[in-house]
Amino acid sequence: MGKEYQYVMIKIFRFDPSVDSKARYDSFQVPYDKEETILGILKYITQHHDQGLGFRESCRIGNCGICSIKVNGKGVLACRKTLGDFNTQELVFDPLHEDKVIRDLVCEIS
Numbered sequence: 001m002g003k004e005y006q007y008v009m010i011k012i013f014r015f016d017p018s019v020d021s022k023a024r025y026d027s028f029q030v031p032y033d034k035e036e037t038i039l040g041i042l043k044y045i046t047q048h049h050d051q052g053l054g055f056r057e058s059c060r061i062g063n064c065g066i067c068s069i070k071v072n073g074k075g076v077l078a079c080r081k082t083l084g085d086f087n088t089q090e091l092v093f094d095p096l097h098e099d100k101v102i103r104d105l106v107c108e109i110s
Contacts (some may be wrong), residue, residue: 001044005017005089006034007032008029008030008031008032008089008091009027009028009089009090009091010064010090011026011091011097012023012027012045012092012093013025013093013094013098014026014053016049016104016105017059023098025092026050028045028049028050030045030048032083032089033083034083034084035082035083035084037080037082038069038076038081039060039067039078039079040095041083042055044055052107055069055104056105056106059079059081060079062077062079066109068090068096069093069094069096069105070094070097071086071092071093072088073094075096084107093105095107
């Protein structure tokens with residue numbers, strides 16, 4: 001069982017090669033809910049903080065893998081992993097392949 005927090009800090013890789021010269025990280029404080037998925041957190045951030053955040057989703061049941069990102073350096077399906085799966089108050093979201101970034105967490109699919 002992980003620790004319970006009121007909020008978690010989410011740091012997200014941001015890069016749009018059409019306008020940015022280099023990548024950066026933006027930070028967002030979000031309410032902690034151990035049952036909330038990483039995909040749910042991304043949606044929360046777009047609804048409450050930054051509508052321009054780029055990420056992918058499709059099936060939302062762990063079949064397609066389109067929502068794959070790195071969380072704290074490990075590849076995960078954003079629709080399957082929850083905040084309760086991590087024992088920390090800070091999470092870092094990165095694209096699965098930083099050398100193939102289209103925008104933010106969206107990568108070229110090969």
